Amino acid sequence: MMSIYRIPVGPQHPAIKEGFQWNFKLDGEVIVDVTPRLGFVHRGIEKGMELRSWVQGIYLAERICGICNTPHTTCYCLAVEQLYDVEVPKRAQYLRIIINELNRIHSHLLWIGVLGMEIGFMTYFMYVWRDRERVMDIVELITGNRVTMSMNMIGGVVYDITPPMEGIIRRGLDYLEERTKYYKEVLLNEPTIRARTENVGVLSKSDAIDLCAVGPTLRGSDVKSDARFDEPYSSYDEISFNLVTYPYCDVYARALVRADETLESIQIIRECLDKMPSGPIKVRLKRTPPPGEAVARVEAPRGELLHYVKSDGKEKPYRVKMRTPTLANIPATCEMLKGYYIADIPAIIASIDPCYCCTERMLFIDINSGKSWVWTDSELRRYSLKYYRERRK
Numbered sequence: 406m407m408s409i410y411r412i413p414v415g416p417q418h419p420a421i422k423e424g425f426q427w428n429f430k431l432d433g434e435v436i437v438d439v440t441p442r443l444g445f446v447h448r449g450i451e452k453g454m455e456l457r458s459w460v461q462g463i464y465l466a467e468r469i470c471g472i473c474n475t476p477h478t479t480c481y482c483l484a485v486e487q488l489y490d491v492e493v494p495k496r497a498q499y500l501r502i503i504i505n506e507l508n509r510i511h512s513h514l515l516w517i518g519v520l521g522m523e524i525g526f527m528t529y530f531m532y533v534w535r536d537r538e539r540v541m542d543i544v545e546l547i548t549g550n551r552v553t554m555s556m557n558m559i560g561g562v563v564y565d566i567t568p569p570m571e572g573i574i575r576r577g578l579d580y581l582e583e584r585t586k587y588y589k590e591v592l593l594n595e596p597t598i599r600a601r602t603e604n605v606g607v608l609s610k611s612d613a614i615d616l617c618a619v620g621p622t623l624r625g626s627d628v629k630s631d632a633r634f635d636e637p638y639s640s641y642d643e644i645s646f647n648l649v650t651y652p653y654c655d656v657y658a659r660a661l662v663r664a665d666e667t668l669e670s671i672q673i674i675r676e677c678l679d680k681m682p683s684g685p686i687k688v689r690l691k692r693t694p695p696p697g698e699a700v701a702r703v704e705a706p707r708g709e710l711l712h713y714v715k716s717d718g719k720e721k722p723y724r725v726k727m728r729t730p731t732l733a734n735i736p737a738t739c740e741m742l743k744g745y746y747i748a749d750i751p752a753i754i755a756s757i758d759p760c761y762c763c764t765e766r767m768l769f770i771d772i773n774s775g776k777s778w779v780w781t782d783s784e785l786r787r788y789s790l791k792y793y794r795e796r797r798k
Contacts, residue, residue, distance in 0.1 A: 409437065412747075416445045420523065420751040423761040427754070431747070439742045441735050446762045454725040459485060459559060459694065462722060466712075467553055469727065470763040472515060475508040476705035477727075477763075478557040480712040483638060485559050487699035488716050489690055497561035498640040499681040504547065504556045505639075505703075506670040506677075510581065511540045511552075512706035513663040513670075516758045517588060520660055523751040524601040529591060536584045543577045546570055561687025571678055582671050589664040592657075602657035606741040606753035609654055618737040619730050620708020621666070622757045624650045625658035632704035643680070646673050656756040663758075693720050705730055707758050731757065731764045 410433075415426035424445030430438040450469055454462040466481040467474040479501055486493065493501075514537040521529030541551040548554045548564050556562050566574070592598055608618065613626035623630055627650050633641045634648050649665040651658035698715040708730030715724040734757040742753050770777045 408432065414750060415442075420754070421761075423759075425759070425761040425764075427742075427750075429742075429747075429750075434746045434748075436742050436745055436747070436750075439739045441739060443761075443764065448762065451725050451727065455722050458720050459692075459722060462725065463558065464555075466727075467555065469729070470760050471552055472512050473508065473705045473707060473710070473760065473763070474552070475505050475554050475556060476703050476710050477712075479505055479639070480701045480703045480705075480710050480727075481714070481725075482557045482559050483701035483703065484699045484712045484714045485694060487701065488694035488697050488714065489559075491560065491688060491690065493561045493688060494685045495640065495682050496565075496684045497686045499677045500562045500564075500566065500686060501557065501639045502641060502644065503566070503674050503677050504544075504554060504562070506673045507540055507544055507547075508554070509670045509706045510667050511537060511544070512758070513667045514540065514581075514585070516663055516706075516755075517592075517660065517667075519755055519758075520602075520656075520752065521598075523755045524598065526595075526597055529588075529595075529598075533588055536581065539577050539581055543574055546573060558687060560690045561685070563687075565686050566678075566681075574678065575675070578671050578674060582668060585664060585667045585671070589661070589668075592660055592664060598660075599657065601749075601752055602655065602660060603653070604655055604657075605745060605749050606656045606756055607654050608737055608741040612740055613654075613737060616737040616740060617733055618708075619733045620705070620758075621659050621662040622708065622734050622737060624648070625662045625756075626654045627652040630709075632702050632709050636702055638701070638703060644673055644676050646676075656752050659756045693718060698724075707731060707760065708733060727763075729760070729763045731760045734759075735764070 410431045412429045412431060413426055414429060415421045416424040426442035426445070428440045428442060429436055450465050454465050457465065463478055463481060466477045469477045514533055518530045518533035518537065521527065521533065544554055545551045547566060547570065548556050556564060608626050610626045610628060613623050613628055618626065629648055629650055631648050646669045649662050649669060651661050694716045696716050696718040698713070700711060700713045703710050710730060711728040713726040714722055717723040738754060738757050742750065745753060
């Protein structure tokens with residue numbers, strides 16, 4: 406006879422670094438079912454962007470996710486540039502590819518180290534994060550920033566790569582390639598990692614497609630899908646690189662996908678440096694785009710990222726909406742957790758590289774009438790003032 410226990414993991418838990426909750430149903434130590442609970446770190450960025458100018462929206466988009474900040478600004482700028490019906494200069498497109506691939510290397514190395522931490526392999530974690538600093542050094546060389554890159558602008562990019570920078574970047578890439586190959590060998594041969602990741606968190610190819618998984622989560626289930634291939638942007642169609650997939654469908658496959666994608670990103674940057682044309686890096690645009698709406702799609706390190714913008718011809722967006730990779734991968738995560746043990750939870754959840762703060766959205770729903778609504782900025786401010794006054798009583 407099955408005895409069902411219910412255990413919440415989060416919103417504050419050592420295995421979950423942000424405010425998110427997974428409610429598990431367990432038969433002993435085996436996971437029978439899981440229900441996600443969002444809503445702990447909602448920051449109102451979409452609403453905030455509607456209260457600011459189009460240019461100010463770049464800085465909010467950049468802070469949706471600290472690690473994936475460049476894909477967010479790239480996607481937002483691409484969407485707004487569609488409203489202007491303008492194509493940025495070719496050199497700017499290549500510079501966008503370079504900075505996005507540096508961001509991918511940064512993100513994937515960070516995750517590979519986190520995988521080691523989640524399974525108790527702290528030496529692996531520390532070595533990978535040491536070498537991740539080299540990526541941040543290259544980013545700092547180009548932009549003056551180490552994590553939040555502030556590279557993109559509507560109509561092009563802010564910073565250029567000069568000839569003296571190029572040699573430093575290439576030497577950094579050589580070092581990162583050597584170290585990443587070593588870390589992949591550790592993934593392939595270290596029994597501790599394989600014991601904790603092989604045949605753990607299996608997501609079949611059909612389930613990955615049915616549940617609309619994205620990014621390395623999808624490609625780790627042997628599905629060939631990547632926005633850089635499916636719908637190339639920023640001259641990705643002029644760069645030759647491989648779409649990485651693995652057929653194992655488990656945490657191990659997702660780790661190998663990220664290791665190989667890091668090596669592919671290094672080759673992409675080298676090719677961009679070889680092919681990058683001369684010329685301007687930005688175009689001047691009017692302060693306000695014409696009325697219309699647009700959707701842009703990019704491949705962030707975690708997967709497909711969508712930005713929707715709508716203009717009514719004014720200096721502020723009428724509507725901004727994002728669909729982030731983590732939100733897309735939550736249904737697949739619930740499926741891949743079922744049938745595994747409590748001890749497998751950290752590695753399985755970590756295998757999608759979750760970012761909960763970029764996932765959060767808020768909508769008020771009256772459970773009696775079914776009516777739903779979103780507060781305006783002034784309504785939210787009045788409520789917060791009233792709330793804190795009552796707390797002080």
